[in-house]
Amino acid sequence: MTATASSPQTARGPKGAAARPPVLRLTGIRRSFAEAEGRLDILKGADLSIGAGEMVALVAPSGTGKSTLLHIAGLLERPDAGEVHVAGQACSGLSDDARTAIRRNDIGFVYQFHHLLPEFTALENVMMPQMIAGLPKPVAGERAQELLAYMRLGARASHRPSELSGGEQQRVAIARAVANAPRLLLLDEPTGNLDPHTAGYVFDAVQALVRASGVGALFATHNMELAARMDRVITLRDGLVLDL
Ligand SMILES: Nc1ncnc2c1ncn2[C@@H]1O[C@H](COP(=O)(O)OP(=O)(O)OP(=O)(O)O)[C@@H](O)[C@H]1O
Secondary structure (H helix, E strand, C coil): CCCECCECCCCCCCCCHHHCCCCEEEEEEEEEEEECCEEEEEEEEEEEEECCCCEEEECCCCCCCHHHHHHHHCCCCCCCEEEEEECCEECCCCCHHHHHHHHHHHEEEECCCCCCCCCCCHHHHHHHHHHHCCCCHHHHHHHHHHHHHHCCCHHHCCCCHHHCCHHHHHHHHHHHHCCCCCCEEEEECCCCCCCHHHHHHHHHHHHHHHHHHCCEEEEECCCHHHHHCCCEEEEEECCEEEEC
């Protein structure tokens, strides 16, 4: 199946999801940081599992390790102990190159600040990760156009980020994050910088995308209203993941 404006998935859609392993499984994750006064134990054996098409809210006080957990799940950092499975693959023993390949192909990231490339158009920003992954330019362009249309940004494709509103920029960043049809989408307070109305609008776009594509999403937020609309809410307490 190819991506269309009404269905952003690719060959890896939600069909057969029940038979598949979780898109993310963290087991016994430990992470400490060295400090002048000693060691700061942030994660102390955290476990977490996210299925295909599932949207999980991560709500926890500042400094409890949300970003650390997202970085470990996204293979940007290695835990001190524990295992990270992405789409069934154990990642701790893999080389940096193999981890980078999984990050590029199977994981999408959205941050509080969009980090779009300012000198490129919305379309080019969404094409970029696909071209890095080796897709021919026309194919990348067609999928980028479809994704922007899905995010209701079809008419804004040729605009540069500075010509877009904050909510529009964030929707371009979401389109870019799913451009390579990842299995796992990690969002670190993607609505934290937006007014409540725009935050709701951006959230709706992510939710529609998750439902249509079957990507599993871990969404860190301080917004309890948005968290309540997700399938599950988790928190971090004493270095462990707990259901709320
Ligand atoms: N590379 C690092 N070196 C030392 N300490 C770190 C490092 N990364 C994070 N920390 C510390 O670990 C703790 C958790 O940080 P983290 O960024 O994961 O928290 P957070 O829950 O995402 O916070 P916020 O909601 O404020 O973004 C903090 O006390 C932070 O200072």
